[in-house]
Amino acid sequence: MTALTTDRNTPRHDGELRHGLVxxxxxxxxxxxxxxxxxxxxxxxxxxxxLVGVGRAEARVDNRLGADGDEDLTYRPGIxxxxxxxxxxxxxxxxxGELAFVVDDQTVAKTDGTTTRSPAGIIDGVDANGVWVRFDEALTKAS
Structure with a gap:
């Protein structure tokens, strides 16, 4: 490509919502x-x-009868x-500050279950109602 000679409307993706194939x-x-x-x-x-945690599903998607990629999911990274x-x-x-590991679609654990569980994300807090997990795929992979 050559250098710009006029203004450019550069596309932007805010990263708040992401999409992927199921x-x-x-x-x-x-x-x-x-x-x-x-x-x-x-x-x-x-x-x-x-596997690695990427976020929270924003809608229900059923691809039980489909092939890889037949359905698309919107998900949100965050806490x-x-x-x-x-x-x-x-x-x-x-x-x-430590990794949380996935037990099921709504539960996280302290350990990898003797190498049977994948990382969900970074533990951000704990309260009487559960565990706050920071879902950031790159950060989790780096940890």
Whole structure:
């Protein structure tokens, strides 16, 4: 490309809402944890490895009968409260700043369940109603 010689209307993406293609056999409920696999397709939160948390689903998408990419999902990165695991996997205030791991589409845990769980995001806070998790795919991968 050559240098500009006039004003340019440069496209902008604010990053508040993001879109991705949904994996085959996935049912993602609005408000649930969304994960991305190494192949780029989005999944509902569940116990598995090789995935990373990307955000909260903004709508329900059912691709249980479709192939990879047949459905598109809008999701939002940010800080959201999800259910806390119990017992030794329960997250406490002392865990703020550490990784939270995905148990299911609404629950996070302190550990990777002996290498059976993928990271959801960074623990931002804990209260009586659950765990606040920061969903930032790049930050979580870097951690």
């Amino acid at each position: 994996a085959a056999a996935s049912l993602i409920y609005a408000g649930s944890i969304v994960l991305r696999a190494a192949d780029g397709y989005l999944h509902e939160g569940h116990t598995a490895t090789g 959201f409260r999800f259910a806390n695991s119990a017992g030794a996997d329960g997250i406490t205030f002392a865990d703020v």
